[in-house]
Amino acid sequence: MTDLADRPLAADSVGLLEGLTTTRSIRRYADEPIPDGALRDILFAATRAPSGSNRQNFRFIVLTDGPVATEAKAIIGRTARQAWDHKRANEGYDEGSGATPDSPKARMARSMERYVEEIEKVPALVLPCLIRHRRPTSTEGASVYPACQNLLLAARALGYGGVLTIWHALVEDELRQLLELPDEAAIAATVTLGKPEGNHGPVRRVPLDQLVYSGTWGDAPEWAVDPPGTRFTRAGPPPAPAS
Amino acid sequence: MTDLADRPLAADSVGLLEGLTTTRSIRRYADEPIPDGALRDILFAATRAPSGSNRQNFRFIVLTDGPVATEAKAIIGRTARQAWDHKRANEGYDEGSGATPDSPKARMARSMERYVEEIEKVPALVLPCLIRHRRPTSTEGASVYPACQNLLLAARALGYGGVLTIWHALVEDELRQLLELPDEAAIAATVTLGKPEGNHGPVRRVPLDQLVYSGTWGDAPEWAVDPPGTRFTRAGPPPAPAS
Numbered sequence: 001m002t003d004l005a006d007r008p009l010a011a012d013s014v015g016l017l018e019g020l021t022t023t024r025s026i027r028r029y030a031d032e033p034i035p036d037g038a039l040r041d042i043l044f045a046a047t048r049a050p051s052g053s054n055r056q057n058f059r060f061i062v063l064t065d066g067p068v069a070t071e072a073k074a075i076i077g078r079t080a081r082q083a084w085d086h087k088r089a090n091e092g093y094d095e096g097s098g099a100t101p102d103s104p105k106a107r108m109a110r111s112m113e114r115y116v117e118e119i120e121k122v123p124a125l126v127l128p129c130l131i132r133h134r135r136p137t138s139t140e141g142a143s144v145y146p147a148c149q150n151l152l153l154a155a156r157a158l159g160y161g162g163v164l165t166i167w168h169a170l171v172e173d174e175l176r177q178l179l180e181l182p183d184e185a186a187i188a189a190t191v192t193l194g195k196p197e198g199n200h201g202p203v204r205r206v207p208l209d210q211l212v213y214s215g216t217w218g219d220a221p222e223w224a225v226d227p228p229g230t231r232f233t234r235a236g237p238p239p240a241p242a243s
Numbered sequence: 244m245t246d247l248a249d250r251p252l253a254a255d256s257v258g259l260l261e262g263l264t265t266t267r268s269i270r271r272y273a274d275e276p277i278p279d280g281a282l283r284d285i286l287f288a289a290t291r292a293p294s295g296s297n298r299q300n301f302r303f304i305v306l307t308d309g310p311v312a313t314e315a316k317a318i319i320g321r322t323a324r325q326a327w328d329h330k331r332a333n334e335g336y337d338e339g340s341g342a343t344p345d346s347p348k349a350r351m352a353r354s355m356e357r358y359v360e361e362i363e364k365v366p367a368l369v370l371p372c373l374i375r376h377r378r379p380t381s382t383e384g385a386s387v388y389p390a391c392q393n394l395l396l397a398a399r400a401l402g403y404g405g406v407l408t409i410w411h412a413l414v415e416d417e418l419r420q421l422l423e424l425p426d427e428a429a430i431a432a433t434v435t436l437g438k439p440e441g442n443h444g445p446v447r448r449v450p451l452d453q454l455v456y457s458g459t460w461g462d463a464p465e466w467a468v469d470p471p472g473t474r475f476t477r478a479g480p481p482p483a484p485a486s
Contacts, residue, residue: 004466004468004470005468005469005470005471006471007470007471008470008471008472009260009261009264009470010260011258012258012259012260012261013258014258014259015254015255015256015257015258015259015400016255016257016258016259016261016262016263016396016397016399016400017252017253017255017284017288017397017400017401018252018255018259019259019262020259020288020291020292020393020396020397020400021252021287021288021291022291023291024293025293036464036465036466037466039464039466040451040466040467040468040470041260041470043451043454043455043467044264044451044469044470044473045260045263045264047448047451047454047455048263048264048265048266048446048448049263049392050267050268050392050395050406050407052409053479053480054447054476054478054479054480055478055479055480056448056449056454056478056479057478058454059454059455059456059460060454060455060456061456061457061458061460062455062456062457062464063457063458064457066458068458068459069457069458136381137381138379138380138381138383138384138429139384139409139412139431139432140381140384141381141382141383141384141385141387141388142384142388142391142407142409142431142432144384144388145384145385145387145388145389145392146388146389146391146392146395146407148385148389149292149293149388149389149392149393150263150392152293152389153259153263153396154259154260154263156259157258157259157260157263158260163293164293164385164389166295166382166385169382178459179458179459179460180459180460180461181460182460185460186381188382188385189382189385203291204297205290205291205299206299208283208286208287208290211286211290211299211301211302211303212286212290212302212303212305213302213303213304213305214304214305214306214307214312215304215306215309215311215312215422216311216421216422216423217302217304217422217423217424217425217428218423221279221282221305222279223247223279223280223282223283224283224286225247225248225283226248226287227247227248227250227251227252227283227284227287228248228249228250228251229251233297235297235298235299235300236296236297236298236299237296237297237298
């Protein structure tokens with residue numbers, strides 16, 4: 001691996017603003033590993049993100065193959081399938097427009113179904129962690145989620161893709177034991193990465209003037225105008241049917 | 244402003260991986276406003292970030308000029324100066340190597356001193372907010388800090404820069420009242436943006452093998468090797484002197 005010390009980061013083929021505005025969550029991966037050089041570049045970019053007082057209190061556990069990775073993926077697989085079954089039932093994914101195969105709701109359900117069914121096969125499972133220096137707070141994520149976003153954007157830059165989840169939430173104790181986490185480290189996210197299978201599709205959001213205000217709450221500035229070609233969606237998850 | 248509806252996002256001059264690995268916190272700004280078109284592009288990119296179930300429960304209050312913005316900047320200025328004075332004394336910025344004018348510690352202190360002294364003059368003060376749909380958690384930031392990172396990276400893409408802070412923490416009630424925040428909205432960060440004055444300087448971190456593990460905690464993978472030319476620093480804040 002000494003050659004990586006001499007190897008610069010990959011050359012860019014995607015622009016910065018382009019990458020920021022077109023990177024979306026990828027849940028379907030080709031069955032091929034991510035080469036070490038790409039993992040190096042992705043994790044290097046992740047760890048260039050800012051953190052409070054530049055404490056760099058983020059750590060990334062990158063699980064690809066071998067017995068520990070296999071066991072961690074199995075733990076995440078079990079809990080992900082349970083959590084998705086629960087969400088599917090509670091958030092009405094099979095009701096209303098969900099009964100129509102081509103509706104956004106039904107497509108989302110199919111995508112999630114396949115994702116959780118095959119999650120043990122993801123090329124890389126990454127567990128970003130935060131080393132706490134004080135009691136948990138709702139703003140502590142400011143020191144780890146910017147790095148998670150860099151991770152996902154860097155994956156995109158190198159031809160990969162991923163999605164940030166909190167699948168670990170119900171099995172954190174089991175993972176902590178397997179991975180020998182020290183008491184002060186908390187798992188902040190569960191990220192899966194791989195080569196996208198199929199197309200990316202557009203990023204969809206609500207109109208910009210619903211998300212950006214100037215002055216008091218709700219007052220959109222005149223410049224909050226979506227650029228031409230913007231694709232929209234309602235804020236998720238899909239609403240339960242009225243009936 | 245109708246012209247912005249016909250105006251595409253700015254063309255890229257920075258690559259995606261390049262932007263991710265070289266964007267650093269900017270605390271010194273030229274005294275010039277950010278044009279509406281640049282603000283639109285920056286906020287559009289911020290709001291393309293992922294959020295849990297694509298709920299898009301992030302909102303951005305962008306404060307530039309006018310009475311509400313002026314008052315918000317004054318509130319942040321007062322608390323930032325108090326918080327920095329406290330931090331400077333408690334974390335030993337003026338002791339040990341801090342007494343040597345060219346030390347990293349002394350340079351950091353000078354940069355922070357000027358930043359908080361002039362914070363009322365920042366071209367744009369942005370308060371990213373999170374609309375909660377459940378009680379506060381330590382992972383809720385996964386739905387707002389990725390968007391904050393997109394905001395900072397998009398600023399870079401357009402020739403601007405900024406820094407993410409939590410200056411609002413001690414004055415959130417005052418800001419909530421001024422900005423008429425609804426009960427379910429929490430201020431997640433205080434970001435300042437502007438045109439950088441002077442050079443950016445390198446991004447410095449600890450070596451990659453201290454931040455990335457493979458399998459159990461502390462086991463760095465063979466590929467965790469910094470690319471040539473990487474600049475390093477200890478994890479901040481500067482340690483207090485031993486004496």
